[in-house]
Amino acid sequence: MKVSVTVNGNAVAAEVADRTLLVHFLRDVAGLTATNVGCDTSSCGACTVLLDGQSVKSCTVLAAQADGRSVMTVEGLSSDSADGMHPMQRAFRAEHALQCGFCTPGMVMAAVSLLAENPDPTEEQVRSGLEGNLCRCTGYHNIVRAILAAARGGAE
Amino acid sequence: MIPAPFSYQRAWSVDEALDLAARYGEEARFLAGGHSLLPLMKLRLAVPEVLVDIGRVDELCYLHDRGSEIVIGALTSHHDLAHASMLDRELPLLAHAAGQVGDPQVRHRGTIGGSLAHGDPAADLPAVVMALDATLVARGPAGSREIGAGEFFRDLFETALEPGELLTEIRIRKPESAGWSFQKFTNRAIDWAIVGVAVQGGRVALVNMGTRPLRATGVERALAGGAGPRDAAAHAAEGTNAPDDLRGDRGYREHLAQVLVARALAEAGSRA
Numbered sequence: 001m002k003v004s005v006t007v008n009g010n011a012v013a014a015e016v017a018d019r020t021l022l023v024h025f026l027r028d029v030a031g032l033t034a035t036n037v038g039c040d041t042s043s044c045g046a047c048t049v050l051l052d053g054q055s056v057k058s059c060t061v062l063a064a065q066a067d068g069r070s071v072m073t074v075e076g077l078s079s080d081s082a083d084g085m086h087p088m089q090r091a092f093r094a095e096h097a098l099q100c101g102f103c104t105p106g107m108v109m110a111a112v113s114l115l116a117e118n119p120d121p122t123e124e125q126v127r128s129g130l131e132g133n134l135c136r137c138t139g140y141h142n143i144v145r146a147i148l149a150a151a152r153g154g155a156e
Numbered sequence: 157m158i159p160a161p162f163s164y165q166r167a168w169s170v171d172e173a174l175d176l177a178a179r180y181g182e183e184a185r186f187l188a189g190g191h192s193l194l195p196l197m198k199l200r201l202a203v204p205e206v207l208v209d210i211g212r213v214d215e216l217c218y219l220h221d222r223g224s225e226i227v228i229g230a231l232t233s234h235h236d237l238a239h240a241s242m243l244d245r246e247l248p249l250l251a252h253a254a255g256q257v258g259d260p261q262v263r264h265r266g267t268i269g270g271s272l273a274h275g276d277p278a279a280d281l282p283a284v285v286m287a288l289d290a291t292l293v294a295r296g297p298a299g300s301r302e303i304g305a306g307e308f309f310r311d312l313f314e315t316a317l318e319p320g321e322l323l324t325e326i327r328i329r330k331p332e333s334a335g336w337s338f339q340k341f342t343n344r345a346i347d348w349a350i351v352g353v354a355v356q357g358g359r360v361a362l363v364n365m366g367t368r369p370l371r372a373t374g375v376e377r378a379l380a381g382g383a384g385p386r387d388a389a390a391h392a393a394e395g396t397n398a399p400d401d402l403r404g405d406r407g408y409r410e411h412l413a414q415v416l417v418a419r420a421l422a423e424a425g426s427r428a
Contacts, residue, residue, distance in 0.1 A: 019158055056265055062190065065187075
């Protein structure tokens with residue numbers, strides 16, 4: 001079927017098999033490979049992107065379900081600032097919120113979605129807001145710190 | 157992992173969804189948020205030939221207070237249920253439990269109707285609607301019918317819905333007894349409950365203690381007879397048929413059910 005998705009503000013359209021998953025549409029059709037396939041069972045959250053502004057696991061969404069909708073991946077977050085980074089990315093760097101980096105694109109998108117819904121979360125709310133994202137390196141502490149810093153504008 | 161090939165059909169209305177389901181018969185499955193069905197399809201445990209996507213049937217996205225009852229469109233997401241202040245006020249058990257399903261990403265996509273129609277005994281909301289004694293409304297080629305939550309869940313992934321019937325609405329009478337609790341014990345935060353308990357007043361329902369969600373009738377009888385939380389909870393495993401799996405054997409689950417029912421009854425009592 002023909003699927004048209006606005007990805008990071010750009011129209012991407014292609015004829016794909018009906019069973020194509022959104023994550024494969026993003027990586028193989030749109031050529032945006034920051035979004036990782038981790039567990040592929042909607043557990044780990046490495047494939048998290050925003051669908052119409054809400055975090056979703058793109059390994060468990062059909063491309064057809066995103067047809068006509070808007071998707072943002074971590075590549076779409078870059079800002080006009082001097083370093084080209086979004087405040088959340090800057091907070092992750094400043095707080096050393098990553099080690100191997102595999103979970104990071106999904107973690108950042110989950111964090112952006114979290115702050116969009118709750119701009120001033122408590123530490124507890126940040127921790128429960130990350131239920132859907134696994135990190136095997138950091139023990140989460142620095143990720144939580146980065147998101148709290150981004151919420152306070154501390155990484156600006 | 158990708159699902160086996162299927163044909164994707166999109167419905168924009170309930171009528172269109174029913175037409176498509178009638179055309180494709182038993183080969184077709186409805187797709188709502190997809191967060192129960194797509195993982196099974198990726199594992200090839202479900203291999204439908206046709207998916208009828210009802211995710212854009214906006215007429216099934218609503219939440220209304222009708223005075224004596226709350227009515228909920230089947231496609232209302234867990235996220236929207238968890239963040240609706242009216243629901244938090246009138247049916248806090250459902251609002252709270254919806255906020256405990258899966259994780260934020262799952263709650264953005266998953267719907268109450270999808271969760272109920274999937275009929276997974278390890279899912280949270282089937283037990284919650286049993287504790288709330290909800291009425292489920294299904295529409296099919298012959299029109300609408302009402303099904304009590306207690307009759308809806310038949311067996312593992314099996315409900316009272318006939319092929320071609322679509323769950324459209326959940327109706328819940330406002331509880332007379334305010335005390336409620338939802339307890340869920342998981343390995344990781346995102347996991348299905350090893351065991352879960354939903355309590356509303358004197359009704360107690362269990363998650364993952366059989367091939368379908370169960371009312372804890374032994375506990376309910378003991379409560380009705382005046383037993384306290386701890387004594388009533390001792391009956392939690394009666395009439396259950398808990399699974400044995402990697403996350404817990406039957407004996408462990410039976411013990412856990414007693415512990416969680418005791419906690420749930422104590423918490424519900426503190427809110428009554």
